[in-house]
Amino acid sequence: xxxxxxxxxxxxxxxxxxxxxxxxxxxxxxxxxxxxxxxxxxxxxxxxxxxxxxxxxxxxxxxxxxxxxxxxxxxxxxxxxxxxxxxxxxxxxxxxxxxxxxxxxxxxxxxxxxxxxxxxxxxxxxxxxxxxxxxxxxxxxxxxxxxxxxxxxxxxxxxxxxxxxxxxxxxxxxxxxxxxxxxxxxxxxxxxxxxxxxxxxxxxxxxxxxxxxxxxxxxxxxxxxxxxxxxxxxxxxxxxxxxxxxxxxxxxxxxxxxxxxxxxxxxxxxxxxxxxxxxxxxxxxxxxxxxxxxxxxxxxxxxxxxxxxxxxxxxxxxxxxxxxxxxxxxxxxxxxxxxxxxxxxxxxxxxxxx
Numbered sequence: 001x002x003x004x005x006x007x008x009x010x011x012x013x014x015x016x017x018x019x020x021x022x023x024x025x026x027x028x029x030x031x032x033x034x035x036x037x038x039x040x041x042x043x044x045x046x047x048x049x050x051x052x053x054x055x056x057x058x059x060x061x062x063x064x065x066x067x068x069x070x071x072x073x074x075x076x077x078x079x080x081x082x083x084x085x086x087x088x089x090x091x092x093x094x095x096x097x098x099x100x101x102x103x104x105x106x107x108x109x110x111x112x113x114x115x116x117x118x119x120x121x122x123x124x125x126x127x128x129x130x131x132x133x134x135x136x137x138x139x140x141x142x143x144x145x146x147x148x149x150x151x152x153x154x155x156x157x158x159x160x161x162x163x164x165x166x167x168x169x170x171x172x173x174x175x176x177x178x179x180x181x182x183x184x185x186x187x188x189x190x191x192x193x194x195x196x197x198x199x200x201x202x203x204x205x206x207x208x209x210x211x212x213x214x215x216x217x218x219x220x221x222x223x224x225x226x227x228x229x230x231x232x233x234x235x236x237x238x239x240x241x242x243x244x245x246x247x248x249x250x251x252x253x254x255x256x257x258x259x260x261x262x263x264x265x266x267x268x269x270x271x272x273x274x275x276x277x278x279x280x281x282x283x284x285x286x287x288x289x290x291x292x293x294x295x296x297x298x299x300x301x302x303x304x305x306x307x308x309x310x311x312x313x314x315x316x317x318x319x320x321x322x323x324x325x326x327x328x329x330x331x332x333x334x335x336x337x338x339x340x341x342x343x344x345x346x347x348x349x350x351x352x353x354x
Contacts, residue, residue: 003079003080003081003082004080004082005080005081005082006082006083006084007081007083007084007085007086008077008078008080008081008084008085008086009086009088010077010078010085010087010088010102011087011088011089012088012089013087013088013089013101013102013103013106014089014090014091014101014102014103015101015102016099016101017066017067017069017070017100018063018066018067018100024043025043026042026043027040027041027042027043028040028041028043028055028058028059028062029058030058030061030062030065031061032061033061033064039054039058039061040058041054041055041057041058042055043055045219045220045221045222046222048219048222067100070102071105074102074105087102087106087128089102089103091103091114091132094114095114097110097114110123110125110128112130114130114132115130115131115132116132117132117133117134118131118132118134119131163272164272164273164274165272165273165274166273166274166275166276167269167273167274167275167276168275168276168277169275169277169319169322169326170277170319172318172319172322173315173318173319174315184227186221186222186223187218187223187227187231188296188297190218190221190222190223190231191231191235191296192294192296192297193221194214194217194218194221194235195235195239195294195296195345196262196280196294196296197217198214198235198239199239199242199252199261199280199281199294199345200261200262202239202243202252203252203259203281204254204261205254208236208239208240208243210236211232211233211236212232214231214232214235214236215228215229215231215232216228218231238296238345238346239345241348242345242348245348247350248343248348248350250285251281251283251285251290251292252281256283256285256286257284258283258284258331259281259283259284260279260281260282260283261280262279262280263278263279263281263327264276264277264278265277265278265279265326265327265330267325267326267329267330269325275322275326277319277322277323277326279291279293279323279326279327280292280293280294281294282327282338288337288339289327289331289333289337289338289339290338290339290341291320291323291324291327291338291339291340291341292341292343292350293316293319293320293323293340293341293342293343294343294345295312295342295343295344295345296345296346297312297344297346298344298346298347305347305349309342309349309351312342312344312351313342313351313353316342316353317353320340320342320353321340323340324338324340339352340352340353340354341353
């Protein structure tokens, strides 16, 4: 291939292929050179200071691949010219021609300084005339008076209504300004996520994780290592107490025939509405259907548990009633047959919502 056109113009030699690669992607998947093995690495959480060694290795492999491809494209472009090849770039005064760009590659090959502005010199091997223009005059605008264009009347457009709307029971909860005293909001959120996952594991017949595993899960969620190490034993103690609570232990029994955890469900409460939600635990113990909603939150003052639980009941009642309607429709039972319970894991206290 090559020698395809009489003249070839190649601008933007100052283009740097790696400039667009500076952003950190969430993951990297690259083939290891010389093998058919691929490496996959996740980027660090925002609270972690350094990337993993595998991520840095794959980033180097990716950068090398991007540069190799850019060099191939540059080679193909310059070898297309039969008689004349014109290269252009934007440079700063006294700039050294180096770096990962086509201009830098030419500078590494010729190893010659740029000429003074307005003069032309020749670089040997292969010979190339080089000129540094301080200012390039712009093209004169043509003196053409455009004729006015009469636009036709716009087409009439009547937007069609959306075929359906989405509804989420969680949107029925009126969130207040209340927060736990002395606990970071991220730590409170991660506590809830880890507690829910561990309770789901117990309901599936698994064992409680060790404190080290809980700390690793908290770090993976973005919590600082010291904070994760301090919070993990608290979560493990809370999970152990929940597992020993007779009420919850009975409903977490993996041998129950009708039970689901973290159940994602959709239904159609109206012809034009799709409702979607996720329930913590729905279980039939042989006599009663129970719908559990785990609450890992706690009041700012330990002496305000009763007032706190009363507020939580009012806050989450609309959501639980919607969940009950969805679960009853899916199971083919009456909504009144399902008992709603907020379970406060910090004190192992079930509170029925009616």
